[in-house]
Amino acid sequence: MNLFDALVIKSGMDFRNFLSEYRRAAALLYEKTGDLSFRNVALTEKSYARWRSGQVTRPHHPAPAILRELFGRPLDELFAPYTDEQAQALRTATAPVFDESELAMTARDARAHASDAAAQLLPDLTLDQLEDDLVGLVQDTSTKPPHLVFVSATEVLGVSKALLDRTQVLSQRRRLYLVAGQASALLSACAFDLGAIPHAFELARAAALYGQVAEYGPLQAYAHSYLAVLYYWTGKPAQAVGKIEEARSFPDVGATGKARLAAIAARAYAHRGRAEDAQLAIGESLVDRGPAEDDLHGIGGEFDFDLERVAMSNSSTLLLLQDGPGAETSARRSLELIAARSTSSSPLVVAPQARADLASALLMRNDLDGAAEALSPVLGLPREWRGAGLTARVNTIQAALASPAFRDARLAQDLAERIEAFTLVATPQVLGPGAVRLALGGSNG
Template identity: 75%
Template sequence: MNLFDALVAESGMDFRGFLAEYRRAAALLHERTGDLAYRNVDLTDKSFTRWRSGQVTRPHHPAPAILKQIFGRPVDELLAPRSDEQVRSLLAVVDPVLDEREMAVTARDARAHAADAAARLLPDLSLDQLEDDLVRLARDTGAKPPHLIFMSAKELLGVATVQLDRTQVLSQRGRLYRVAGLASALLAACAFDLGAMPYAFELTRAAALYGQVAEHQPLRAYAHGYLAVLYYWSGNPAQAVRKIEEARSFSGIGATGRARLAAIAARAYAHRGRADEAHRAILESVAEHGRAEDDLHDGVGGEFDFDLERVEMSNSASLLLLRDGRGAEASARRSLELIAARSANSNPLVIAPQARADLASALLMRHDLDGAADALSPVLSLPREWRGAGLTGRVNAVRTELALPAFRSAQLARDLADRIDDFTLVAPPQVLGPGTTRIALGGGND
């Protein structure tokens, strides 16, 4: 017995169903790599049976990569002989969060088959579904941890790029470029949260380019603003200032988008030590921007939204950089108050922990150790998958404050520092594998 046979059996796929999945995975790999080996791949019923029975443990290229694309596991793990107990153990950790796996697979297969049947026509219904999926995913960012968002966004990007080859209708291509750009932006945010800075840069630049091709100004502004975030996190605040000024030059940005860019500008200026400009940007971020809306920050929303609690949370980090403890405390408290007042429309798991960490740092600036410990305690209990790079940076900033001479003799400070060390030891989640670049700067991802 092997894991491949168990996964196929669990999914309910017969040979014809698996062959369709196999060809779809190969098409995505060809689009991504350009390797001709993935074009027009085929698989016989005999080979499929031999894989399931364990007669083959290492098929020839391109089969290993295609199998990994389908199951997310290396071929050696899928086809290696296993005892029944070993297979059951592996199945228990293959996909523990997808309780509706059978329904998801059935819905995906039905939609993919329908899309394939209409591939040469590329009906608007297919594009409508793709855009709906993108909006739903963007709004799920507060309810699902980054590694799950990453996998779904990756699939949407793959579908969009494949469908771009199936239509020459300019309006449809524009819609697909927009979907590809938004999916790339979501992937970039996930890469950042998972500590993979080089890939976050690459994916954000892809989003900016898709926005340029689609002539979608809000997407371009969003991507250039996010590049500013990545630059100041990388220790290059001068380039961050240049990028945010470029982002603010795009037209057609609604009030929410302008508030977001002002908050990012405040952080960039604060990193540069330009206090006057930082304070002006903070005031601009919370000022009345009118009722103008755009179809990204206000229409899609979710990850692309930037409501007032998020603005205040971002401003608290900027004020901490300026060593304005009172201002940072006020902004962090306003953020938490807004979340408490309208939690149904907020994402407490995303915003509140970062605001709490900033509040703890601000309280330590006025030597309120007990208050800081109370503020940070709920944060340190968060599950591992929610300890993204932005939050971890803020928690580490609290750790830095605790190292000051004023707290060296306090047992509570030592205990809190130990808890922070335990918290950061397993954050951010290492689900992208080895080779990622970890982030060790203070601040946050907004």
């Protein structure tokens, strides 16, 4: 036994802890001397055991200097034979004795740790820019197709994760977790539009976890409610109801977010066959929301849930409830609100879905001409805007056209053929088997 072994026993360090302290002492020596031999030092557990057993009496450079820095004792003293009685006395001493070298080592460790923490501080301007990039991207979702949003959101998520490794400041980490969560939520919506449902689930769950880490209720509410959307789209209405009810329990959600939650809840209840609950939720979604918004839903774009989107979502719910007149009224209301905007940013996202719902409602009262007129602008959309939600709506219309009421109508046959051509090059179809056949619904509730 030697003094080195006794000091290790006294400290209670295992190999991993010793290696950490050994490297920290080496880093301090490099800082003092600039000697490159102190950079990236290595020590195997086998060598460490040989040092302790006394098989080595003088380790090779740079170990002697590092050990002196670490213990404040010369190498000859550390590796000199040490009696069992001396070791026992060291282990069982009732009052620890601190000499100046031990205090100096503690002080150096504290300074090194504080320096490491201070070095992991990001400029606020870096975070400001990343948050601005995320906001701009979210606001562009009404005019930028999903596949392009997906690419940009992936970059934002990657940057936020990289920056998290560069700061230990809690306030900065929370900001980065929020950016990562919002980017994940946006990616989930894009994955849904692109027909990649399993990935949409994964990304929504990631957004929920980021929201949990950041302790931010609106993001958790958004992510959990999006999971509800994905559940009812994949034919799991019971899980959709459970998830939306969980989403409504998170705090600090503003009026816009609450309207979104109510509209999604209405659809989930309708898929579950709970007509009364669905009607009550529709009523909640239409309550005057006032000026209050939380920071997430106030961004706009994908996170917004304006009145035209509420009306569009409710038209889908009313179709599920077989309320054709109600669905028609709600779909027309959505389109009227869009048309009333002086500079609308919603048509490519909301209007086509509202038009498809209107066409379905008109078919319920056998108005084939009206349905064809309502659907015509939708069928001319560029391929990149033919997302999963819209494609499923259009396919529902095609199924309705096969009913006995329209079977012999030439217009119905022409419309069905146009729908088939529309679907053939729609985004989910182009992606291939990742897309699934979905129940009637909308990409944002």
